[in-house]
Amino acid sequence: MKLPKPHSLAEMADFLDCEFVGSPEHSITGINEIHVVEPGDIVFVDHPKYYDKALTSAATTILINKKVEAPKGKGLLISDDPFRDFNKITKNFMPFTPASASISSSASIGANTVIQPNAFIGNNVVIGENCIIHSNVSIYDNTVIGNDVIIHANTVIGADAFYYKKREDGFDRLLSGGNVVIEDRVEIGASCTIDKGVSGSTRIGYDSKLDNHIQIGHDTSIGKHCLIASQVGVAGCVVIEDHVTLWGQVGITSGVTIGEKAVVLAQSGIARSLKGGTTYFGSPAEEARKKYRELASIRILPELIEKITIKDS
Numbered sequence: 001m002k003l004p005k006p007h008s009l010a011e012m013a014d015f016l017d018c019e020f021v022g023s024p025e026h027s028i029t030g031i032n033e034i035h036v037v038e039p040g041d042i043v044f045v046d047h048p049k050y051y052d053k054a055l056t057s058a059a060t061t062i063l064i065n066k067k068v069e070a071p072k073g074k075g076l077l078i079s080d081d082p083f084r085d086f087n088k089i090t091k092n093f094m095p096f097t098p099a100s101a102s103i104s105s106s107a108s109i110g111a112n113t114v115i116q117p118n119a120f121i122g123n124n125v126v127i128g129e130n131c132i133i134h135s136n137v138s139i140y141d142n143t144v145i146g147n148d149v150i151i152h153a154n155t156v157i158g159a160d161a162f163y164y165k166k167r168e169d170g171f172d173r174l175l176s177g178g179n180v181v182i183e184d185r186v187e188i189g190a191s192c193t194i195d196k197g198v199s200g201s202t203r204i205g206y207d208s209k210l211d212n213h214i215q216i217g218h219d220t221s222i223g224k225h226c227l228i229a230s231q232v233g234v235a236g237c238v239v240i241e242d243h244v245t246l247w248g249q250v251g252i253t254s255g256v257t258i259g260e261k262a263v264v265l266a267q268s269g270i271a272r273s274l275k276g277g278t279t280y281f282g283s284p285a286e287e288a289r290k291k292y293r294e295l296a297s298i299r300i301l302p303e304l305i306e307k308i309t310i311k312d313s
Contacts, residue, residue, distance in 0.1 A: 036197075202218055225242055262278055263280070
């Protein structure tokens with residue numbers, strides 16, 4: 001997420017009421033999570049396990065809960081609670097703006113696009129040409145939709161990320177300041193939910209087709225020409241490359257990559273990255289033929305055990 005204008009390290013420290021390490025004029029141009037940071041961004045880190053990853057990332061400003069030496073060319077913001085202060089930045093620079101109409105006056109809707117009754121189109125939404133948005137679809141603020149897109153009834157585009165920090169008195173939600181980008185010729189079925197990025201974009205690539213009842217988590221990127229069947233659940237920060245097929249009820253954990261032209265068969269569970277050009281099955285998912293052989297072996301184990309028992313007796 002880019003800030004409306006650059007801010008100096010000293011200005012940001014004053015806004016957060018915290019110490020800083022580095023040049024007071026060090027420039028900050030955006031905020032992002034670790035997996036999508038760019039030069040100019042702030043990234044937050046609040047656990048020693050991830051200090052090195054944050055300090056050596058592309059981010060040039062690190063919001064951190066320990067005073068350490070700043071790497072060359074970087075600035076530090078020393079906070080007693082980086083999670084809280086990251087939220088403070090998001091809330092200030094990307095605040096929630098209540099809607100005043102079912103279709104916002106700030107939305108841009110292209111020629112020949114049909115918006116069916118009872119759809120909601122939020123602030124600063126961009127919808128291209130020749131689209132059909134069916135009834136009861138909710139499209140949250142800042143969503144970008146290309147041309148020739150179809151979205152079926154009751155789908156929600158741009159809800160907040162499922163991202164919480166456990167506190168003594170309950171869960172604290174990480175605010176979402178990103179958006180959803182849906183490219184040309186995408187079709188999205190009924191009752192799907194696509195969460196916006198925490199600070200970047202959740203993206204659905206060109207000509208990909210999503211069935212009904214699918215959940216796509218925050219900051220996930222789906223490539224071109226993908227097919228995703230019903231009841232698939234994809235966690236946050238997943239990369240699904242081009243021409244991937246996911247059959248019904250596939251579940252994917254966060255932060256993994258599914259390689260180009262991979263096929264994942266129904267009811268499989270993906271707990272690690274999978275290379276492309278291969279068909280997978282099972283939970284945890286493995287190459288399908290290997291998994292089928294394993295299942296066949298398990299089925300004959302009782303018979304083998306019985307034969308061995310009889311022989312030994």
